[in-house]
Amino acid sequence: MVLALIFLMQTYVTLVTLVIVVYIVRHLWFTLARVMLKQRPSFQDMWRSADWPRVTIVIPMHNEELVAEHALNAMLNVDYPHERLQVIPINDHSSDATMHILNDFAERHPLITPLHRDGGNRGKPSGLNDALALATGDIIVVFDADYEPPRGLVRMLVQAFTDPEVGAVMGRVVPQNPSKNLLTRLLDLERSGGYQVDQQARHALDLIPQYGGTVGGFRRKVMQGLGGFDPRVLAEDTDLTFRLYAAGWKVAYVNRAECYEEAPEDWGVRYRQLRRWARGHNQVMLRRTWAFLSSPYPTKLQKFDGALLLAVYLQPLLILTSLVCCLLLFMLNALPPGLGLTWAAGTIAYSAVGNLAPFYQIGAANVLDGMGSRLLLLPMTIVAFVFNMFAASEGAWQAIQDLVRNRDAQWEKTVRFKEKV
């Protein structure tokens, strides 16, 4: 019995180590492609003076009185033709002054059409579905409430829909508060690696750039054709990405469409945010993998990359459980020579934050951004690795329980840190 258990644990650790190696190779490929290969141009260099499609900007808000005015002022400042623009801030069951702020703006600016939700499910997917019914735009652009887009950003994003195959577009997210504390520094590193290298490489290699749910947009008719967002899924962005690819659409990534976000400054807030991401992402993996892999539209390479992307938030749980197995095998003196070392080297190489970007990917991204001095912070990512392993593992475990118990997840709002206008 004990021998069988030891054999099972040895096999499990070996398999997890192999999976980690596959991810390391994948991200090394991304990094080399980003640094050494010619980049496929995106659509930011295009320009037009007329024939802009009608655009609806949607901003989901739940108790966002701290940031609502910042966000709406930024939307009013965009250089997209205002006669072709509609802004729908969604007041989603707010109990603070969000409703009054939205109504005040709507009175002064006719292009703002607030949507007040006090019934039905709370959460971003449900709010977006209600906004879709109200939207008049051909293109829906989504921003979270803590985002303040630069003037030209909406135009840059919308240009991507010149391509008839593009169903959604994604811009780049840049933390506005990197120097606040260690956590924001680590999140800044993660964002660099995740966008400047990971997303850009996936765009350049024609793989699966991911629609990220904010600083991005999609075609309204396509989304309505897909039946809208699934309110039971927490990661509606990942869900949309894979539904689009399964239906023959693509996601375009525009690296130069940069927008500031407020990174969480508190470890507790970050823990809950990451747990929600991991739970939602794994929900999508459990629901969409078969439809994606059996679709005739993605190429074999896209399916391979997509499968790895779907499983990316399962890795922390695999690493955590295999770490426990490694320790047990070590105590039983049954850890095969080399396996423990390979596991440790693999996880260290792979260790990073959020999007699970290895250190070389983060390093390359910061050099490309002209932020080379931030490489000094790279060893710190081990802190985030340990932290994220627990947060994402809990999220993955919750997703498995959601499936087994057929239960719906509750939406958790990310706390804001910005001071009120």
Place this chain on the structure above:
Amino acid sequence: MRTALILLVFALLLALPFLPGLLFMRRRRDELPLHVDPEYSRDPLFFGEELRQKYQEMSSGLAAVNGTLTQQDRADMSAQSEWLTPLIVSGTTRTAEQVQLGEVYLRGGGLLGNENKVGAIIADHDLRAGDRLQVSRFLDVRGQLIIGADSNLGVSAASTARLTLQPGTVFQRLYGQPVVVEGQTLHLTDPPPSVGDQYLWARDSLRIPKNQVLTDGVICHGALYIGADSTILGDVKVYGDLHLLHGAHISGNVVVRGSIVLHGNNKIQGHVHTEKNLFVASGSILGGPQVQLSFYVAGRTVLAPNVMIHGYLVADRGGRVLQSGETSLERELQLSTVSEPSAAELSNVGQKG
């Protein structure tokens, strides 16, 4: 004691990799986020706007002047003269041959002689340049801009009215309403038809026979050949090269991973984005008088004479206008080897909503 020492050394070695990062944070260097310009807005007239603003600040004393700022009512420059300090001319400007200019603001119009060299010119009225003009930065004209043969237009040449090019000119960005490569003038009179929502979908190359009218767009995972005088009333996405044979017409947007070759007398009435090259043969019209479009070319751009472009052309790896009678385009593309597609070839196609 020995154990404590070993533990201390171990702890120090463990902490060593984190020290640079801790010091980095403690010294509070590099505190600002990655710069994102909140006011950035893409504009083909950006260079001119910036220089105009700079000149306004210089003339009102708000900005420092590199050298002496000179303001003249009019300027007449003799052959082989040079003026490299900032200059504002409120009346008309005329230059003879081989004049060298730095940054110049022509509030009136201007007439430049042959073989002039300029850094940057902004003009509030029409500007006409002779042959072999060499621009190291840009031209920005709020009126007509006429360029002589064999010129180099630097980073950008923009005109709020007609921009006329002659054979042999090289460029990177062109903006005009329209841009015309000198020769026979062509006018587009028919309005663009509405674009359909359906697409023909081909896994491999597709050859559309001549004289066809497709009411759907086309998504083609190989090369796409559109037969002579055929029309596609929709958007086109091509993973290989796109060839529009003589007289072929696309009414929607065109996104191509390969090169685009317009064989002659073609029309494209949508935005164009290509990851490789763009070759435009004579008689072709891109865009329309009512629709200012965007043409982005990641590779090279070659324009034959008698071509009209309505909008903004960005040629990332440069572009040039063919010399009169030059046949290198035909040789380079081996146009004669492209055969006309037959009617039977439109069979390997699926439908996608």
